[in-house]
Amino acid sequence: MAKLLEMTGITKAFYGVRVLKGVDLDLDLGEVHVLLGENGAGKSTLIKILCGAYAADGGSMSIGGRPVDLATHDPRSAEDAGVATVYQNFHLVPHLSVAENLSLGRFVHQRSGLIRWRQVHAHAREALSRVDLGIDPGARVADLPVSQKQLLEIAIALSKNARILILDEPTAALSRRETDHLFRIIRDIKGRGIGVIYISHKLEEVKQVGDRISVLRDGVKVATLPAAEADLGQVISLMIGKDLIRRGARERRADPTRAPVLSVRGLKSEVFSSPLDLQVAPGEILGVTGLVGSGKTELARALFGIDPSRVDQLLLEGRPVRIDSPRTAVELGIGYLSEDRDVDGLCLGLGVKENVSLVALAKETGLFFSIPAERRAATDLVSSVGLKVSGISQLVRYLSGGNKQKVVFGKWLHARCRLLLLDEPTMGIDVGARGDIYGLIRAFVAQEGRAVIFISSDVEEILEVSDRVLVMARREIVGELEPSKTSKQEILQYASRLGRARVEA
């Protein structure tokens, strides 16, 4: 029987840089094929070729036994062939309703052109039931939580009779329960003979959902193996091409005897359900965790002066300060790495050096700035943060997620800030680059008088990296824990406890 998908010898280069060097990938009916690889390994490029966003330079492809002409393959023909992708960033129209999004471009209408809304809604309810999503088809998509948007995207793909479903980091923003729901849906999809290509950085998921695993490294497929037989340690070394993941031990711990780098009392805003208090000592990595929507990001945004907030007392190294805009925060030596680096962290159309000098230039006052100094700083940073680039003028747009994050890091390091607010700094970043980011965080706080507030919904990461953990739930702080004396279990209990209490009350 013909394979659902066969890609052979796919090559692709951007400006002479070969990103794919002859990659093979195949997919059976009803199979979940997990695609693993570090950022920059070529996963997204391969997927974009499959769904017609990029044209391959060479190779061949067939879908359901039918050869596809790669030269004329485009998003339209990919959709016609039954390829559907659920991206990390959603392709939904936020201002329209769930039903409208489901029927977009194919509204059921009368001969006069008027839309038959009753049928549109009936169609929507049916599509939603296929992913077990019990929401009102009339709800506005912008009002849905991330997890429901994701299921809605899958519902849209299924309603277009997709045969090959590509899930790109589908659980990145999902809680445990939501992830379980998603896996249930995926198993159901498999049962209908649909093939799934599953991209994830969370290795523990691979065995739960995957049938086969393919590992890409530097544009080459290094292995394809059955998920059941795969040893995760072996998979990791295949991905990073090394035998060990770097787990650098911290040398310096927090110094609680000195004045805190930041001390906040009574932080209030419209989003927080009760005033927040927190302190970070010099040399400390303060972890903040919680489920999606628990208020972690809002905390960082309030501290950095992006969203309006009031505070009873805000001390920076013991001195009272006022932060009412990102500009004042930057001037006080605070840095913020946002959740979505592409949207508000980087100038994608500019080079590495222009991006790393951004904050430093903003803090300067003179009319001119020194170009040689900028070049030197950028060159130094490339080596100190371990950035893989072809030169300091390389456009940031063409970097992988991990390298992009290193550029954002470099921007704040270069500006010599003393307190870093990191919001999900390893989201969408693979194992190898994650270790690098942890290393950067540790190296940062090892310097005199520096501290980090580390926000993440990945509890294991929080336990590994932080010196102290704050747990948030329902937009307030519900617990403070010592990583050495707590467990993933306990943190998750804290993170969900209040939610349950509210429901019961």
Added chain:
Amino acid sequence: MTELSQNGTENTTRSGSLAALAGLRALVRNQAFSMLLILALLWIVLGFLSPYFFTVDNLFEITLQTAVIAIIGAGMTFVILSGGIDLSVGSVFACSAIVGGIVFTHTHSLVLAILATAGTGALYGLANGLLITLLRVPPFIGTLGMMGIARGFALIFVNGVPIYGLERYKFLGQGKVLQIIPVPTVIVLVVFVLGYLVLTYTRFGRFTYVIGSNAEAARLSGISVRRTQMGIYATCGLLTGLASIIEAGRLGIVQPAGGNGYELLAIGAVIVGGASTFGGEGSIVATLIGAIIVTTIRNGLNILGVNAFWQYVVNGLVIIGAVAADQFRRRR
């Protein structure tokens, strides 16, 4: 780009030819280069079509016409690089010139007249900046409104009647330095050298690019986006005022209906020069070439005897064509 193609390939024959191809592609993708090519082509064609085209008089005429559009275009480059647009330049051009003309008829001081003209332009620019930063009106709409306001004031100030007798302006529009280089050309060179220096070596210039590339990232990096935007629109207004002085010097009069359609030409010069309409990408040198192209087309239509009304049509087509070509190139 060259740096990338050199370092990104290995020492195999296949990569070697790839690198050569990438180098060629980089050259073609280099806007300034391909624009010079188009300009040369344009000149050759016009030279064949009209024996008059390559006469000293006509080339001199092109230089003078280019000056006005190029100087407005220099200001427009800042605006478009920052991801904005300024539709008011044509009207601001007229109003600045009128204010300068009024000051001149009352004081007979050329210096005061020049200051008044440039100052009026800068004030309109600041007003545009305030609309955009303080009232958060999108640039397209804010400057569209200002287009009406400035034109209205230009007509109101003189009751619709042009101001004559600006003989002393003439040196600025028709004079020559060392009896050979036209004064407007000197002003253009000064403006573009300064513009290049500002965009390359100053924080203001860098922030202009950064805001155009990602305004939110700029704000979160501590850049005062509003102040920079104010500066950008003020620069555009100031240069528009400056350009109007040159035209007044060329014609010896200022008229409230002047500068009609100049926004189209200035935006055309920037876009033809290859700046991205989304901001963040482009260069001021390319704008100069773009201005010469736009003026050459206008001049060519003139000497070929094409009805002047058609020039608007052609200008519009040139802008649309340039953006379409840019989009095509981006899609690769």
